[in-house]
Amino acid sequence: GENVGLHLPTLSVQEGDNSIINCAYSNSASDYFIWYKQESGKGPQFIIDIRSNMDKRQGQRVTVLLNKTVKHLSLQIAATQPGDSAVYFCFAGGTSYGKLTFGQGTILTVHP
């Protein structure tokens, strides 16, 4: 997978601020994208997904933006809370190659 073995980048924010986590993918054939949240000592949890026929999708306090032109995906978290502290991973997949490829994760730390 991409970026295997590299230490993860970090993002620190204050409670109540908005957070933006970015992800770049390499395969232009990717047409399905997912953001996962991984808390310490646990497996990743599904947050939100988006397909390539959309450029924006909103959930509860989260928004995913997709820019296929530059192969970029972002996750916006509104009014970030301490419970949002975790590692966030993006996944990119596609029907043409049938396997999800995870992007580099980001460690989000929310300070009270």
Add this chain to the structure above:
Amino acid sequence: GAVVSQHPSWVICKSGTSVKIECRSLDFQATTMFWYRQFPKQSLMLMATSNEGSKATYEQGVEKDKFLINHASLTLSTLTVTSAHPEDSSFYICSASNGLNQPQHFGDGTRLSIL
């Protein structure tokens, strides 16, 4: 819905022991299951992909004789770490999916410590 159960959650054993980890999809049929390995503060590394009833597909650099994967049913896959050594100590995570372009649902991982 879409719950994946992984067992055990924590294993400590002596060098040379073989360890089996189970991954079960509790409320859906998983046509495909994935096994990952993760070191502290690092990303997940895909080890292998298994489809029910067929042999697993291993990623480059992953020894298939070392990490035996069995996916005998649509709800159960097992990973056996054979003759485990301290360098095999890691966090092993499974995930399950019921379709090509469907989310993977992850188990809570197994922390393996080899003494």
